[in-house]
Amino acid sequence: MSRFWNTASSNRSSVAASAGGGCPLRLEIRSKRFGAVEVLHCLTIAAAAGEVVALVGPSGCGKTTALGIVAGLDRDYDGSVEVGPRLDGSPVRLGYVFQEPRLLPWRTVRQNLALVLPRPQRKGPAVDAMLEALELSDCADRFPTQLSLGMARRVALARAFVVQPDLLLMDEPFVSLDEPTALKLRALLAGLLERRPATVLLVTHNLREALALADRLLLLAPSPGRVVADVPVAVPRAARDDATVEALRRNLLSRPESVFRLLA
Numbered sequence: 287m288s289r290f291w292n293t294a295s296s297n298r299s300s301v302a303a304s305a306g307g308g309c310p311l312r313l314e315i316r317s318k319r320f321g322a323v324e325v326l327h328c329l330t331i332a333a334a335a336g337e338v339v340a341l342v343g344p345s346g347c348g349k350t351t352a353l354g355i356v357a358g359l360d361r362d363y364d365g366s367v368e369v370g371p372r373l374d375g376s377p378v379r380l381g382y383v384f385q386e387p388r389l390l391p392w393r394t395v396r397q398n399l400a401l402v403l404p405r406p407q408r409k410g411p412a413v414d415a416m417l418e419a420l421e422l423s424d425c426a427d428r429f430p431t432q433l434s435l436g437m438a439r440r441v442a443l444a445r446a447f448v449v450q451p452d453l454l455l456m457d458e459p460f461v462s463l464d465e466p467t468a469l470k471l472r473a474l475l476a477g478l479l480e481r482r483p484a485t486v487l488l489v490t491h492n493l494r495e496a497l498a499l500a501d502r503l504l505l506l507a508p509s510p511g512r513v514v515a516d517v518p519v520a521v522p523r524a525a526r527d528d529a530t531v532e533a534l535r536r537n538l539l540s541r542p543e544s545v546f547r548l549l550a
């Protein structure tokens with residue numbers, strides 16, 4: 287197991303080893319509190335190696351809190367997290383795309399990417415290849431203040447991918463972008479995952495985005511946050527053009543179960 291931690295009493299659960307890109311993930315939170323308020327209760331998220339799982343739910347239902355726990359940024363909870371293993375036993379690599387790009391303002395685009403790599407690899411071809419894949423070669427020597435929000439978000443995506451992550455955590459990665467820019471970034475992300483699969487937890491408010499990218503949607507309800515629906519997306523990702531995504535969205539919104547009203 288590459289990483290495992292918990293507080294209070296935890297249940298260790300077994301997960302199959304990763305055979306290709308990505309690694310398995312299992313998160314079981316019995317309870318997560320901030321002070322007297324319980325924000326997550328009996329929340330279980332499991333993802334197979336290479337699976338893209340979208341966490342969808344209203345503001346405040348605990349999506350970011352759950353990501354922080356998976357990333358190891360928050361260890362004050364009752365439950366367990368298992369990430370990995372990789373088949374070859376090597377350490378799991380984690381990528382995190384935050385809600386804001388969080389680039390170092392005093393470093394250039396190229397330097398922001400290089401800094402997340404082990405020192406011997408920083409001058410190798412990985413950085414330039416990733417900049418090219420995300421159509422960022424022309425701004426490699428710019429500083430973050432010289433970028434548009436869409437470019438800064440592409441750099442944040444490039445920084446997460448340059449480590450070749452097994453597990454990628456994405457928290458509203460395309461929020462507050464105009465729709466054409468968001469569409470372009472989604473297509474770039476889909477292309478990156480096609481070339482090098484990773485297990486992805488994608489937090490989003492945007493149902494179209496979830497349906498365009500994910501293999502499965504987990505719908506969370508608030509107070510306290512928990513999973514109320516687990517919805518597989520049967521159409522292959524490559525076949526999900528705008529019209530197909532819209533049809534999937536309408537189909538989901540028309541389902542009679544009351545939990546789907548959370549999406550309206």
Ligand SMILES: Nc1ncnc2c1ncn2[C@@H]1O[C@H](COP(=O)(O)OP(=O)(O)OP(=O)(O)O)[C@@H](O)[C@H]1O
Nearest residue numbers: 320321325343344345346347348349350351352491
């Ligand atoms: N550090 C903190 N201290 C106290 N309460 C917090 C803290 N962080 C989050 N919360 C509360 O926990 C709940 C879940 O917050 P979280 O940010 O995880 O929700 P979210 O689903 O990601 O929301 P959004 O979609 O608006 O980003 C909210 O009620 C929030 O106010």
